[in-house]
Amino acid sequence: MSKTSKTTKSIKGTRTEQNVVNAFMAESQAYTRYMFYASAADKENYFPVGMAFRQSAENEKRHAKVFLKMLENNEVKCTGMVDAGFLKDRTTVENLECAIKEESVDGYIFYTEAAKVAREEGFDEIATHFEAIATVEKFHHDRFVTYKEQIEAGTVWKRDHVIKWQCLVCGYIHEGKTPPQVCPGCDHPYQHYYAMDMAQDVES
Ligand SMILES: [Fe+2]
Numbered sequence: 001m002s003k004t005s006k007t008t009k010s011i012k013g014t015r016t017e018q019n020v021v022n023a024f025m026a027e028s029q030a031y032t033r034y035m036f037y038a039s040a041a042d043k044e045n046y047f048p049v050g051m052a053f054r055q056s057a058e059n060e061k062r063h064a065k066v067f068l069k070m071l072e073n074n075e076v077k078c079t080g081m082v083d084a085g086f087l088k089d090r091t092t093v094e095n096l097e098c099a100i101k102e103e104s105v106d107g108y109i110f111y112t113e114a115a116k117v118a119r120e121e122g123f124d125e126i127a128t129h130f131e132a133i134a135t136v137e138k139f140h141h142d143r144f145v146t147y148k149e150q151i152e153a154g155t156v157w158k159r160d161h162v163i164k165w166q167c168l169v170c171g172y173i174h175e176g177k178t179p180p181q182v183c184p185g186c187d188h189p190y191q192h193y194y195a196m197d198m199a200q201d202v203e204s
């Protein structure tokens with residue numbers, strides 16, 4: 001049924017087309033923005049946050065491709081807010097705040113609504129993609145929230161129990177409440193360590 005609707009039903013002129021175009025534009029600019037945010041995080045020595053921005057950016061790029069492939073040849077006006085913050089003056093916490101808002105408002109909230117519209121208009125496959133990608137944006141959102149909280153609390157590299165930490169440079173894994181001050185594998189300082197509990201924390 002959904003296969004038939006994909007081949008016979010045109011997206012042109014539908015609300016879903018507008019949503020897909022807006023999604024493509026939002027994902028494209030999120031990719032660019034997150035790559036800048038990643039560099040800014042690296043400059044502040046928040047290397048795990050830089051990694052999170054880069055990973056998220058790669059996801060957004062793939063999302064952009066998924067949305068672009070849904071469109072047919074057509075020119076569509078795009079609407080949407082763009083954060084016009086000047087990167088030079090912004091801290092990683094401020095960049096995280098911006099990303100957190102984008103992941104919710106332009107991310108899972110918008111995609112959940114867009115999925116409903118797509119179902120109403122008979123685009124079941126598009127709706128399923130909106131729903132799946134919404135879960136990714138929720139993951140991004142929660143990880144950014146956690147990093148913002150950790151930066152503000154000074155706990156990016158501190159736990160009250162033993163966990164695994166991995167060096168983002170050489171891959172060495174250390175167990176402890178903190179990473180080693182200097183990596184025994186590559187001599188990079190502790191800021192290059194990623195807390196391996198992050199993946200579980202944001203899913204709970
Ligand atoms: Fe995202």
Ligand SMILES: [Fe+2]
Binds near residue numbers: 169186188
């Ligand atoms: Fe290392």
